[in-house]
Amino acid sequence: MRLNLTDVEKLPSGETSLKDDKRRGMLEKVLKDHDYQESALLEILHGAQEIYGFLDKELLTEIAGVLNIPHSQVYGVATFYSFFKLRKPGEHVVTACLGTACYVKGVEPIIAAIEKEFNLKRGGSTEDGKLSILQTRCIGACAMAPILSVDDVVIGKATKEVVIAHIKKVLGETNSETV
Amino acid sequence: MNLHTLKLKIDGIDVECTEGSTILTAAKAIGINIPTLCYLDGLTPYGGCRLCIVEVSGTSKLFPACATPVASGMEVTTQSPKLYEYRKMVLETLLAERTHICAVCVANDHCELQALANQHGIDHVSYERNWSTNKIDSTHDSLVIDPNRCILCTRCIRVCDELEGVHTLDLKFRGKNADVIMDQDEPWVKACSCTSCRKCAKVCPVGAIYVEGENIETTKIPDVAAFIVERRKRLK
Ligand code: SF4
Ligand code: SF4
Ligand code: FES
Ligand code: FES
Numbered sequence: 115m116r117l118n119l120t121d122v123e124k125l126p127s128g129e130t131s132l133k134d135d136k137r138r139g140m141l142e143k144v145l146k147d148h149d150y151q152e153s154a155l156l157e158i159l160h161g162a163q164e165i166y167g168f169l170d171k172e173l174l175t176e177i178a179g180v181l182n183i184p185h186s187q188v189y190g191v192a193t194f195y196s197f198f199k200l201r202k203p204g205e206h207v208v209t210a211c212l213g214t215a216c217y218v219k220g221v222e223p224i225i226a227a228i229e230k231e232f233n234l235k236r237g238g239s240t241e242d243g244k245l246s247i248l249q250t251r252c253i254g255a256c257a258m259a260p261i262l263s264v265d266d267v268v269i270g271k272a273t274k275e276v277v278i279a280h281i282k283k284v285l286g287e288t289n290s291e292t293v
Numbered sequence: 294m295n296l297h298t299l300k301l302k303i304d305g306i307d308v309e310c311t312e313g314s315t316i317l318t319a320a321k322a323i324g325i326n327i328p329t330l331c332y333l334d335g336l337t338p339y340g341g342c343r344l345c346i347v348e349v350s351g352t353s354k355l356f357p358a359c360a361t362p363v364a365s366g367m368e369v370t371t372q373s374p375k376l377y378e379y380r381k382m383v384l385e386t387l388l389a390e391r392t393h394i395c396a397v398c399v400a401n402d403h404c405e406l407q408a409l410a411n412q413h414g415i416d417h418v419s420y421e422r423n424w425s426t427n428k429i430d431s432t433h434d435s436l437v438i439d440p441n442r443c444i445l446c447t448r449c450i451r452v453c454d455e456l457e458g459v460h461t462l463d464l465k466f467r468g469k470n471a472d473v474i475m476d477q478d479e480p481w482v483k484a485c486s487c488t489s490c491r492k493c494a495k496v497c498p499v500g501a502i503y504v505e506g507e508n509i510e511t512t513k514i515p516d517v518a519a520f521i522v523e524r525r526k527r528l529k
């Protein structure tokens with residue numbers, strides 16, 4: 115009675131990845147190309163993320179079911195590699211370096227300030243889906259620590275004022291585009 | 294099968310054992326006790342905690358006894374001042390990593406970590422402590438997990454996978470953010486694959502997984518793993 119493993123809770127965003135028929139067909143092809151082999155889990159997750167942009171629980175449940183791999187194991191693998199995204203990224207993405215140098219140089223209070231200013235949590239997105247914050251490990255530019263990037267723009271020796279102003283600018287640009 | 298017999302020395306004593314045995318089992322066979330934490334008889338060795346570290350002559354590298362196969366002519370040392378200090382350090386880092394306050398723990402006096410810390414004369418932690426405040430999950434009818442006491446030994450994960458067979462448990466993320474999860478990080482009550490067998494609580498060396506309202510002495514039976522493996526031999 116409890117064993118209804120496909121009945122997963124939807125993500126808070128209500129995004130369910132598996133509705134789209136065309137993408138569904140592509141996923142099927144990826145699975146088939148790998149012969150539904152458990153050993154190809156990484157490649158299959160990779161392919162699935164390419165198709166859907168991110169891996170939500172419903173998608174992971176589906177993959178776990180088809181490959182007959184325990185759900186916790188698939189989730190474990192998907193969270194082990196920071197390459198995999200478990201949530202739909204926002205339209206604009208702030209990435210903060212949490213490497214040692216950036217940490218020591220105070221990236222943490224900058225992240226906290228962004229969270230407060232735009233009302234979102236690290237790893238998540240704003241309610242309107244316009245902005246999200248991701249964390250990464252050392253990106254190899256420690257001399258410029260603390261480092262954050264907003265979409266493709268990298269901000270070195272960042273301060274919260276500069277980063278927040280830049281995010282506001284980026285968000286403002288979208289608004290004017292859509293008006 | 295044609296398993297060769299190997300000869301080696303452990304703490305100066307000659308030992309003969311079959312190829313493929315680990316240093317830990319070879320030592321046990323001659324009554325030498327190497328401290329272990331993540332290792333549990335009946336489960337696949339994980340080699341994660343590094344408490345069982347030993348010295349092997351000819352190299353300055355230290356080896357985890359539970360996960361290192363014996364080799365012919367090996368000379369192993371299981372006790373030395375260096376190893377003692379090293380093991381102390383391992384235990385202290387484990388204590389520092391999360392919120393271990395024995396006095397308020399369900400497993401007080403029945404905890405393998407606490408017992409090992411006592412054996413190694415640890416009365417305080419010399420590292421900066423991380424007072425973790427992860428959420429306790431008590432949604433299950435009887436089982437509770439308090440991640441703040443978890444030492445990530447993966448015994449629960451291995452027993453759930455290898456002996457119960459359902460693999461409800463696994464680890465999410467890695468490093469500092471790692472934690473034990475149920476299914477896809479669901480609250481335990483929603484983890485559909487869990488059969489509520491309680492083996493995870495039985496083998497947990499600390500007070501991280503326990504049965505609500507049950508005397509901890511009744512719950513903790515880590516030998517259950519070896520027992521099941523033995524009984525299963527009847528099935529073949
Ligand atoms: S109670 Fe049994 S099935 Fe459930 S998580 Fe623990 S070991 Fe796995
Ligand atoms: S819950 Fe217990 S058995 Fe499981 S990993 Fe943590 S300490 Fe080990
Ligand atoms: S720590 Fe941030 S770039 Fe190296
Ligand atoms: S007991 Fe050998 S590494 Fe943990």
